[in-house]
Amino acid sequence: MTLQEMGARAKKASRALAQAGALKDKALLEAAKALVAGQQEILEANREDVAAAQENGMSESLLDRLTLTESRIREMAEAVEDIAKEEDPVGKVLSGGVRPNGLKIEKVTVPLGVAGIIFEARPNVTSDAAALCLKAGNAVILRGGKEAFRSNRAVVAVLREAFEKAGLPGDAVQLVEDTSRASAKELMGLTEYLDVLIPRGGAGLIQAVVENAKVPVIETGVGNCHVYVDENADVSMAVEIVFNGKTSRPSVCNAVETLLVHKAIAPQALPAISKRLSEKRVELRAEEKARAFLPDSVPASEEDFKTEFLDYILAVKVVDSLEEAVEHINRYSTGHSECIVTKSLESAEYFTSAVDSAAVYVNASTRFTDGGQFGLGAEIGISTQKLHARGPMGLAELTSCKYVVRGTGQVR
Amino acid sequence: MTLQEMGARAKKASRALAQAGALKDKALLEAAKALVAGQQEILEANREDVAAAQENGMSESLLDRLTLTESRIREMAEAVEDIAKEEDPVGKVLSGGVRPNGLKIEKVTVPLGVAGIIFEARPNVTSDAAALCLKAGNAVILRGGKEAFRSNRAVVAVLREAFEKAGLPGDAVQLVEDTSRASAKELMGLTEYLDVLIPRGGAGLIQAVVENAKVPVIETGVGNCHVYVDENADVSMAVEIVFNGKTSRPSVCNAVETLLVHKAIAPQALPAISKRLSEKRVELRAEEKARAFLPDSVPASEEDFKTEFLDYILAVKVVDSLEEAVEHINRYSTGHSECIVTKSLESAEYFTSAVDSAAVYVNASTRFTDGGQFGLGAEIGISTQKLHARGPMGLAELTSCKYVVRGTGQVR
Numbered sequence: 041m042t043l044q045e046m047g048a049r050a051k052k053a054s055r056a057l058a059q060a061g062a063l064k065d066k067a068l069l070e071a072a073k074a075l076v077a078g079q080q081e082i083l084e085a086n087r088e089d090v091a092a093a094q095e096n097g098m099s100e101s102l103l104d105r106l107t108l109t110e111s112r113i114r115e116m117a118e119a120v121e122d123i124a125k126e127e128d129p130v131g132k133v134l135s136g137g138v139r140p141n142g143l144k145i146e147k148v149t150v151p152l153g154v155a156g157i158i159f160e161a162r163p164n165v166t167s168d169a170a171a172l173c174l175k176a177g178n179a180v181i182l183r184g185g186k187e188a189f190r191s192n193r194a195v196v197a198v199l200r201e202a203f204e205k206a207g208l209p210g211d212a213v214q215l216v217e218d219t220s221r222a223s224a225k226e227l228m229g230l231t232e233y234l235d236v237l238i239p240r241g242g243a244g245l246i247q248a249v250v251e252n253a254k255v256p257v258i259e260t261g262v263g264n265c266h267v268y269v270d271e272n273a274d275v276s277m278a279v280e281i282v283f284n285g286k287t288s289r290p291s292v293c294n295a296v297e298t299l300l301v302h303k304a305i306a307p308q309a310l311p312a313i314s315k316r317l318s319e320k321r322v323e324l325r326a327e328e329k330a331r332a333f334l335p336d337s338v339p340a341s342e343e344d345f346k347t348e349f350l351d352y353i354l355a356v357k358v359v360d361s362l363e364e365a366v367e368h369i370n371r372y373s374t375g376h377s378e379c380i381v382t383k384s385l386e387s388a389e390y391f392t393s394a395v396d397s398a399a400v401y402v403n404a405s406t407r408f409t410d411g412g413q414f415g416l417g418a419e420i421g422i423s424t425q426k427l428h429a430r431g432p433m434g435l436a437e438l439t440s441c442k443y444v445v446r447g448t449g450q451v452r
Numbered sequence: 453m454t455l456q457e458m459g460a461r462a463k464k465a466s467r468a469l470a471q472a473g474a475l476k477d478k479a480l481l482e483a484a485k486a487l488v489a490g491q492q493e494i495l496e497a498n499r500e501d502v503a504a505a506q507e508n509g510m511s512e513s514l515l516d517r518l519t520l521t522e523s524r525i526r527e528m529a530e531a532v533e534d535i536a537k538e539e540d541p542v543g544k545v546l547s548g549g550v551r552p553n554g555l556k557i558e559k560v561t562v563p564l565g566v567a568g569i570i571f572e573a574r575p576n577v578t579s580d581a582a583a584l585c586l587k588a589g590n591a592v593i594l595r596g597g598k599e600a601f602r603s604n605r606a607v608v609a610v611l612r613e614a615f616e617k618a619g620l621p622g623d624a625v626q627l628v629e630d631t632s633r634a635s636a637k638e639l640m641g642l643t644e645y646l647d648v649l650i651p652r653g654g655a656g657l658i659q660a661v662v663e664n665a666k667v668p669v670i671e672t673g674v675g676n677c678h679v680y681v682d683e684n685a686d687v688s689m690a691v692e693i694v695f696n697g698k699t700s701r702p703s704v705c706n707a708v709e710t711l712l713v714h715k716a717i718a719p720q721a722l723p724a725i726s727k728r729l730s731e732k733r734v735e736l737r738a739e740e741k742a743r744a745f746l747p748d749s750v751p752a753s754e755e756d757f758k759t760e761f762l763d764y765i766l767a768v769k770v771v772d773s774l775e776e777a778v779e780h781i782n783r784y785s786t787g788h789s790e791c792i793v794t795k796s797l798e799s800a801e802y803f804t805s806a807v808d809s810a811a812v813y814v815n816a817s818t819r820f821t822d823g824g825q826f827g828l829g830a831e832i833g834i835s836t837q838k839l840h841a842r843g844p845m846g847l848a849e850l851t852s853c854k855y856v857v858r859g860t861g862q863v864r
Contacts, residue, residue, distance in 0.1 A: 055782075055806070055808075058805070058806075058808075059805060059806070137827065139825070139826075139827060143816055143820060145826055145827070147843075150808075152838050152839070153808070153838060231662060235837075235838050235839070236838070236839055250643060250666055251666060254662055254663060256668075256669070256837060256838075256839040257668070258839070274861070277861040280861060280863050281861065281863060283863075284863035284864060285863075288863070288864060370467075388858075392856045393470070393471060394467070394470075394471070396467075396470075396562075396565070396854075397854070398854065398855060399854070399855040399856075399857060400854060400855070400856050400857070401857045401858075401859065402856075402857070402858045402859065403858070403859045403860055403861055403862075404555055404857055404858070404859025404860075404861070404862040404863075405862060405863040405864050407863070407864040408555060408857065408862070408864055409855075413551070413864065414551075414557055414855065415549065415551060415557070425647075425668060426564050426565060426647050426648070426668075426852035427564070427647070427648055427668040427670070427839060427840040427852070428839040428840035430852050430853050430854065430855075431559075431853075431854075431855045440838035440839070440842050441842050441843075442808075442809070442810065442811070442812060442842065442843075443810060443811040443812070443821075443826070443842075443843045444804045444811075444812050444814075445811060445812070445813045445814070445816055445820065446800075446813075446814045446815070446816070447813065447814065447815045447816025447817075448815055448816075449686070449689040449692065449693065449815055449816070450815075450816040450817060450820070451692050451693060451695075451696035451697075451700070451816075451817040451819070452696060452700060452817050452819040452820055452825065
């Protein structure tokens with residue numbers, strides 16, 4: 041099937057989904073059951089993907105992301121169930137009132153319509169993304185990576201059957217069969233059908249989307265996150281916040297990549313942080329002033345301050361002032377999550393207002409930037425742009441709005 | 453100056469504007485005074501623009517849009533004053549609370565940053581757009597049409613001086629000197645600096661932006677608006693709603709372009725509507741079934757149903773059902789404003805939920821789609837897309853948000 045045809049089918053399905061109400065929850069509960077019931081087919085498809093990936097020399101950490109197990113499928117099913125239990129984001133009245141001429145105006149939430157999602161090797165994204173889109177009344181066209189294609193196809197087949205069983209169109213979720221770069225690029229130009237494109241992946245994918253997309257895009261998931269240790273920080277708190285941010289899960293977008301330390305506290309803070317990070321053998325890449333306190337570090341290049349390592353590597357810099365720290369962050373950050381460790385109210389206020397990122401922390405780990413941790417429910421990604429959605433993007437951000445105006449013949 | 457340099461200046465100015473608070477209102481009140489005080493320079497520049505446009509054979513209606521007078525400048529100044537009086541959209545707490553682990557999370561509004569606006573021949577857009585952007589804490593790069601360049605430059609010079617007098621950076625508003633297509637295209641690719649691009653103009657400009665923009669865009673202002681007269685409509689109400697929608701100001705985006713009439717009421721409704729429209733010599737372009745009731749009409753082509761005439765022309769079609777009307781609208785509309793005239797609650801509910809446009813009316817003129825008429829304050833345009841803003845786009849839509857998280861050393 042061509043992408044144009046898939047687009048037309050998705051558009052048609054989206055009209056039905058927009059009116060589906062509680063049927064959506066029924067379909068999601070069906071889908072959760074069906075994932076567990078259909079796990080043999082899914083696991084078999086996944087074994088083929090994993091075998092092919094091993095042959096092609098995929099790294100251990102990527103193989104781990106790709107591999108499904110019974111317990112991982114159960115988790116996928118539970119995530120779909122949880123989404124069914126969330127409140128319907130469609131049909132909420134955001135504001136409204138009666139105008140002096142008697143017009144009754146309501147601003148109500150509606151689905152976005154058709155979403156395109158380009159993602160990489162994790163097959164659980166397939167069920168998560170499809171469930172979130174369905175709950176928000178959107179049809180979705182998924183274009184996953186070729187490494188997970190057989191797994192994704194098996195998951196999508198199960199979901200489509202479950203949605204149809206509940207009385208909703210199977211075309212609520214479609215998988216692009218062509219996993220070439222050309223298909224991704226074509227999806228980016230599907231202006232007639234796509235209301236939004238959400239790329240989930242590394243900096244390369246995001247950049248390709250920014251360069252090529254003609255449809256509206258929400259950039260997600262690239263996090264060059266910073267911790268700044270202010271001159272009067274609690275050093276032991278700074279140690280734990282940096283350690284947690286860097287080492288609790290280095291492969292995720294809210295992990296810390298750069299540490300900035302005020303010069304007045306560097307002599308105490310840097311050796312203490314370095315000692316704690318050495319427990320996990322974190323490589324420190326430090327600029328000159330910082331290296332004075334970090335004998336085991338290697339010299340940092342400017343490139344290091346631009347890099348999302350997603351690994352046990354941390355760039356380190358000593359700064360002369362809070363202002364310099366904020367300038368560095370606003371220059372190098374991807375706008376995801378940044379933290380100040382400080383006891384000063386003034387520093388905290390300055391940092392939170394001047395740092396231009398989706399989430400700005402005072403005395404807490406950047407690892408909390410997550411829909412669940414923020415109490416917002418499941419998320420489809422962390423938006424690092426400023427239009428439409430910023431930070432964790434959940435069901436509310438998968439909707440748009442519409443003005444409904446009721447009159448009795450008013451003219452202007 | 454290159455656009456890159458303008459972008460860097462705008463970014464720098466935007467950092468100051470984000471923290472400017474009440475200074476923004478002071479600057480806007482200064483600007484309003486300065487527009488009136490500086491009207492001689494502005495009028496002189498405008499006379500040069502008008503003279504050149506006349507030489508180039510500009511049409512009367514475009515010349516009218518281009519021409520400034522003392523009273524029009526007073527209106528521009530009053531609009532700026534009104535924007536100063538609106539509530540500050542920055543720093544609002546949208547939601548927030550305390551998580552079980554003690555983290556305090558607030559979602560607060562912040563400026564978007566730097567906006568780019570591409571617009572055509574109306575110089576009043578210069579002061580409107582600059583004032584709205586400033587009030588929302590954004591720096592703006594304006595790229596107006598070449599016909600109004602001298603006028604725009606004079607207005608921007610007055611605004612910059614006023615902003616500086618109030619203690620804000622003059623670079624809060626910059627005008628692109630190069631009015632070639634190349635400069636517009638370059639602005640569409642200024643990803644390093646622009647947080648949003650808002651094209652204000654006809655379908656050609658919007659299409660060029662969709663094709664070329666690499667920065668986030670909000671499409672505005674193209675309105676192929678419909679009125680559907682349901683089988684049990686009040687005919688006299690339908691007559692007035694169509695007449696008002698088509699003739700009160702045909703050149704604007706919320707004017708009606710297509711009339712759909714249910715076959716059961718066509719014999720009564722079409723002659724009555726046609727008679728009223730003949731007062732303004734409206735040309736009717738009708739498909740076959742409608743022509744039976746409209747002897748003076750001309751045949752409609754499919755192209756007519758796709759066209760935003762912005763003129764005394766109306767496309768007309770008879771439909772067999774409400775469902776056919778909705779399908780026609782969802783197929784041909786630009787998603788701006790649509791109206792049903794009906795006495796049936798069921799028809800009204802179906803129409804408002806199934807029509808996928810920014811504003812959907814029951815028994816009222818589409819001409820009300822306007823920030824002021826909706827009670828939302830001044831607008832920078834009517835968004836016809838679903839991401840970020842839909843419908844009238846005012847100060848609230850010129851902001852983004854940020855999560856501020858305060859902790860006491862929490863780690864995950």
